Amino acid sequence: MSSWPHPRMRGRVAYGGDYNPEQWTPDVWREDIELMRSAGVTMVTIGLWNWAEVEPREGVYDFSRLDEVVGLLHEAGIAIDLGTPTASPPSWFFATYPHARVVTRDGVPLGFGSRGMASPSSPDYRRAAIGIADALARRYGDHPAVVLWHVHNEYGAPVGEDYSEHAVREFRRWLQERYGSLEALNHAWGTAFWGQRYDDWEHLGLPGPTPSAPNPGQQLDFRRFTDHQLRACYLAERDAIRAHAAQPITTNFMAANCPTTDLWAWAREVDVVSNDHYLTAAEVEPEVGLALAADLTRSVAGGAPWLLMEHSTSGVNWQPRNVAKRPGEMRRNSLAHVARGSDAVLFFQWRASRVGAEKFHSAMLPHGGTDTRGWREVVELGREVGALGQVAGSRVHADVAILWDTESFWAQDLPWRPSVDLDPHERIRTYHERLWRDGLTVDLAHPGADLSGYRLVLAPASYLLTRDHAANLTRYVETGGTLLVGCFSAVVNENDAVHEGGFLDPLAEVLGVRVHEHLPLREGESIEIDLAGQPVPGTIWQEDVALEGATAVGSYRDGYAPGGPAITRHRHGAGIGWYVSACPDVAGLATVLAGVYRDAGLTTAEHPGVEIVTRVGAESSFMFVINHTDREVRVPIDGNPLLGTAPVDGVLPVAPGDVAVVHHTQAAVVAATT
Numbered sequence: 001m002s003s004w005p006h007p008r009m010r011g012r013v014a015y016g017g018d019y020n021p022e023q024w025t026p027d028v029w030r031e032d033i034e035l036m037r038s039a040g041v042t043m044v045t046i047g048l049w050n051w052a053e054v055e056p057r058e059g060v061y062d063f064s065r066l067d068e069v070v071g072l073l074h075e076a077g078i079a080i081d082l083g084t085p086t087a088s089p090p091s092w093f094f095a096t097y098p099h100a101r102v103v104t105r106d107g108v109p110l111g112f113g114s115r116g117m118a119s120p121s122s123p124d125y126r127r128a129a130i131g132i133a134d135a136l137a138r139r140y141g142d143h144p145a146v147v148l149w150h151v152h153n154e155y156g157a158p159v160g161e162d163y164s165e166h167a168v169r170e171f172r173r174w175l176q177e178r179y180g181s182l183e184a185l186n187h188a189w190g191t192a193f194w195g196q197r198y199d200d201w202e203h204l205g206l207p208g209p210t211p212s213a214p215n216p217g218q219q220l221d222f223r224r225f226t227d228h229q230l231r232a233c234y235l236a237e238r239d240a241i242r243a244h245a246a247q248p249i250t251t252n253f254m255a256a257n258c259p260t261t262d263l264w265a266w267a268r269e270v271d272v273v274s275n276d277h278y279l280t281a282a283e284v285e286p287e288v289g290l291a292l293a294a295d296l297t298r299s300v301a302g303g304a305p306w307l308l309m310e311h312s313t314s315g316v317n318w319q320p321r322n323v324a325k326r327p328g329e330m331r332r333n334s335l336a337h338v339a340r341g342s343d344a345v346l347f348f349q350w351r352a353s354r355v356g357a358e359k360f361h362s363a364m365l366p367h368g369g370t371d372t373r374g375w376r377e378v379v380e381l382g383r384e385v386g387a388l389g390q391v392a393g394s395r396v397h398a399d400v401a402i403l404w405d406t407e408s409f410w411a412q413d414l415p416w417r418p419s420v421d422l423d424p425h426e427r428i429r430t431y432h433e434r435l436w437r438d439g440l441t442v443d444l445a446h447p448g449a450d451l452s453g454y455r456l457v458l459a460p461a462s463y464l465l466t467r468d469h470a471a472n473l474t475r476y477v478e479t480g481g482t483l484l485v486g487c488f489s490a491v492v493n494e495n496d497a498v499h500e501g502g503f504l505d506p507l508a509e510v511l512g513v514r515v516h517e518h519l520p521l522r523e524g525e526s527i528e529i530d531l532a533g534q535p536v537p538g539t540i541w542q543e544d545v546a547l548e549g550a551t552a553v554g555s556y557r558d559g560y561a562p563g564g565p566a567i568t569r570h571r572h573g574a575g576i577g578w579y580v581s582a583c584p585d586v587a588g589l590a591t592v593l594a595g596v597y598r599d600a601g602l603t604t605a606e607h608p609g610v611e612i613v614t615r616v617g618a619e620s621s622f623m624f625v626i627n628h629t630d631r632e633v634r635v636p637i638d639g640n641p642l643l644g645t646a647p648v649d650g651v652l653p654v655a656p657g658d659v660a661v662v663h664h665t666q667a668a669v670v671a672a673t674t
Contacts, residue, residue, distance in 0.1 A: 002248040004272035004307070005343065005392070006147035008079055012042060013338060013392050015385040016078070017347035017364055018310065019044040021069045022053050024351070029069060032351060033076045035365060039375075040382025043079040044350060045309070046070075048153050051085035051132060057092060058128070061135055074145035081309075082146045084136060084237055086129040087153040088115050097124040103164040105208050114357075116159040117152075120229040121166035126236055133237040134244070141245030149249040150309075151237045154276060155230045160260030162226070163206050172204050174225045188495045189217030213415045216496045223410040227262050235269060250274045252309040255296040256289070256425075259413070262406040263300040264446050273301035276310035276348070279333065281323035287628055290333060291611065292432045294340035296404060299444040303395050307344040308337045313374055314362035322360065327373065328657045331381050332626055335643075335659045338385075339613040339624035343392045345385050384643055390663060391642075394617035399455045399602060401445040402432055408464035411496050412488075419520035421540045424461030427486055427583065431460040434589040438597075439605020441613055451476045456600035460486035466494050470506030477510050478573030482600040484593075485511060487541050487581050488518065504579075511577045512550030512570030515543050519560040527559035529566040529582060536591050538582035542566070545581050553595065556582075567592060569599075607633050610654070625652060625660045632656060639664030 005012075016036070021029050036044070046069060047054075055061055073080055094101060094112040100122035101109040110116070118125035133151070140146050179185040182198055191197045196215055198204055207214040207222050238249050248271035253263055255275045267273050275297040279286035297306050313330050315322040325333070334345045352363035366374045412424050435442050435458075443454070447469035451457050457476060459465075462485065470490060477483050490507045492498055499505045503515040519542040521527065529536040531554035542556060545565040554567030568579045576599045584592055597604065605612060609629040615622045622642065627633050635652045644660030645653060654660045 002246055002271050004148070004248045004305070006079075006247060008144075008147050009043070011392055012389045013342075013385050014043040014079070014307065014344035014346065015382050016041040016044045016350070018048065018349040019046050019351075020049055020349060020353070021046065022050045022065070023353060023355070026068065028351075029072055032365070033072055033078070035370070036078060036350070037076055039364065039379045040386050041078055041350075042386075043081055043147065043344070043346070044073065045081040045083055045150055045346065046073075047085055047136070048083035048150070049085055049088055051088060052090035054085070055090065055132055055135070058096065059131070063139055070140065070143060070145055074143070078145075079147040080143075080145045081148040081150045082136065082140055083150040084129070084133045084152060084241075086132065086151075086233075086237065087117055089118055089125065089128065093118070093125075093128055097122070099165065100125045101164070102159050102162045103167075105161065105163050107163065107208070109164075110159065119162045119164045119166050120233045121162060121164065121170040123166070126233065129233060130236050130240045133240040137241040137244035141241070141247075146245070146247055148272075149241050149245060149247055150274075151234055151241070151249060151251045154252055154254050154258070155234060156258045156260035157254055160226055160230065160258075161222070162229075163208055167229070168206055170229065171206060171222065171225050172201050174228060175204060175221065176201060178221070189215055189221075190495070190497060191215065216411075216414050219414050220407075220411050220496050223260070224407070226260055227265070230261065231266060231269065234266075238269070248272050250307070250309075252276050253297065253300075255300070256293040259406075259409065263296070264406070267300040267302070272307060273297060273304070274307040274309040274344075277308065277337070278310075278312055278316050279325075281315065281319050281321055285628070287332065287336060287611070287626075288433050288436055289429070290336055291340065291436050292429060294337050294342065295398075295432070295442050296444045298341035298396060299404070301341070303341075303443075305343040305393060305395070306341055307346070308334075308342040309344070309346050310348040311337070311346075312362050313347055313364055313366075313378060315360075316362070317358050317360040324362070327377070330377055331384070332628065332657070332659055334381055334385070335624060335661070336611060336626055338388065338391065339396075339611065339615065339626065341396045341615070345381070387642055388661065390617075390620065391615055391622050391661070394615040394620070394622060396441060396613060396615055398441040398443040399600075400435060400440050401443045401451060401454045401457050402428060402435075403447050403457065403459040403462055404428065404444040405447055405462065405464065407494070408462055411492060412461070412463040414496070418488075418518045419540060421523070422488060422520070422583070424463065427460040430586055431458055431486070431589065433586050434593060436611075437586070437608060438590075438593070439607065439610075439612060440602065448472055451481065452479065454481065455602060456482045456484070456596065458484045458486075459489055462486070462489040463491050464494065464496065465490040465506060467506050473507065474510040474572070477575035477577050480574040482576045482578070482596060483510065484578040484580065484596050487543060487583060507577075508548060510570070510572045511568065511579045512548050512572070513565070513568050513579050514546045514548055515581070516546055517544040519543055521559065525559075527582065528557045529554045529584070530557050531567060531591055534591050536584050536588040538584050538588065540583045541581075543581035545579070550577075550579070554592075569595070607635065610635075619665065621664055623662045623664070625654050625662070627654045627656060627658050630656045637662055
């Protein structure tokens with residue numbers, strides 16, 4: 001296993017993006033490289049979409065054009081993240097192996113002519129992918145320009161699940177390895193219900209269309225299997241590259257936006273975590289979602305620096321309304337990712353495509369060329385990123401963690417839950433936004449992780465919680481931690497079976513409550529909680545909560561449980577456990593979390609709409625102040641400016657929409673916080 005940064009990239013934040021020279025002629029290549037140099041580009045990703053060019057017929061390779069591009073970039077001093085093109089197999093592959101196509105749940109084979117991937121369970125696809133990865137690594141494995149290998153593109157998007165004959169065969173094999181016997185499988189899936197018992201492995205199929213709801217255990221295992229098969233494809237290519245190349249190897253995640261991949265499992269297999277992030281244009285404050293994606297990426301990286309592999313200079317092309325970024329917004333987006341741990345600012349793509357499905361997607365070099373606002377902002381950002389080399393390698397510290405468990409999301413998203421309105425991702429986004437507005441830096445954590453370093457742990461959506469993970473949370477509180485658990489949590493075990501003892505049973509001891517019944521609201525209904533005399537509105541959900549040692553600090557004023565406990569607090573060991581049995585919005589959570597913050601010893605910020613995040617290195621710290629508002633803010637801090645104006649008399653002025661980065665020694669940081 002190799003590590004990032006490659007020696008050539010030490011002491012710098014990489015700047016650049018996807019470059020697709022196969023779309024252009026060699027005279028354009030030379031123009032591009034000159035413009036890259038003027039924009040401060042230090043690294044580009046190539047090779048993600050050129051399989052048909054480098055392997056025009058099966059087993060026949062033509063590297064002539066790729067050789068020339070690699071040589072030109074090397075001469076210009078631009079490092080290369082070399083991709084494998086396996087997200088888009090060539091036409092000859094599908095003509096030769098038609099059964100390698102992905103099949104939808106309704107039995108429709110997906111044809112050639114778009115992007116995505118062949119069936120991850122197809123042995124023909126696996127063999128072809130290994131072949132092209134091996135050929136590329138043999139040719140470029142020791143090239144000095146190549147500093148990183150980039151396998152595939154966005155596994156699980158746009159195609160994740162596959163219902164082909166290959167998937168059926170491999171699913172049976174995966175189940176045999178997981179359970180060992182049909183008796184164990186029948187027990188895990190609860191096949192006694194509705195007479196679904198299996199007596200022969202060959203009778204097992206995929207959870208396709210059924211007259212009514214499919215077996216929940218089968219559906220959950222199919223999602224686990226899908227993730228496993230996608231990851232197996234990555235591992236096969238990674239290992240083929242590693243046989244000939246020593247550079248770090250990665251694949252680009254889509255944190256917070258790709259439901260088919262378990263990022264905790266994937267992160268263990270890459271040498272450096274990388275992520276693609278695109279704003280949701282429909283959101284009025286998309287910087288809030290950006291922060292969640294960046295925090296999640298940093299967290300699955302174990303706190304280590306990560307790489308922003310793709311984002312956009314302006315609008316994208318695949319959302320219903322592709323809103324352009326306002327002046328300065330690209331800069332704030334880019335530097336927010338760096339503030340939250342990225343050691344790269346990379347875009348899709350370098351030059352805007354004239355043809356194809358993404359010709360309306362923004363790029364570093366727009367269709368309008370160099371006489372555009374977009375280009376001028378790209379050049380200025382390149383200059384600023386180049387000045388942030390000292391930041392590279394530093395880390396972000398968080399006192400708060402929100403639990404993020406993909407398997408729980410998979411389980412809660414299955415059919416026939418008490419309410420279609422209760423969305424685990426919405427709950428996590430809402431809690432994270434409240435913390436963002438309160439100026440608290442947040443990690444995401446797996447429920448089985450070591451949580452001892454956090455003052456506060458939030459579990460807004462832990463529908464599936466194993467006994468072992470519940471015990472981990474209990475130990476965290478016993479040793480002095482503050483834990484808040486949200487509604488509809490600890491309901492089922494790893495097989496989607498309700499816990500013996502009922503809802504919330506694994507956490508009953510640490511929270512001092514039990515849930516007797518879920519009380520979902522009708523569409524449009526709302527309720528109100530009385531929290532020490534303050535009203536807290538809620539929608540979607542209530543619960544019938546029974547106290548078993550906890551104190552009700554908030555009670556329902558109305559709804560289906562008037563007068564009943566809504567929010568509880570319980571001392572357990574040296575710590576405190578809170579339970580919130582409703583769905584407050586972001587504003588309501590300000591009231592709910594005030595007491596939780598006091599228990600955890602946390603204080604909130606005084607600058608709404610302003611991000612303040614600190615990265616800490618071995619000897620220095622770097623405070624990023626990102627002003628998303630239309631007013632000047634003044635932040636008490638001293639130090640030397642890397643970006644923006646210098647603090648005056650211990651106060652840093654940050655103009656509307658501006659970003660400042662202040663560098664100070666560890667000694668100064670200690671003095672400022674004591």
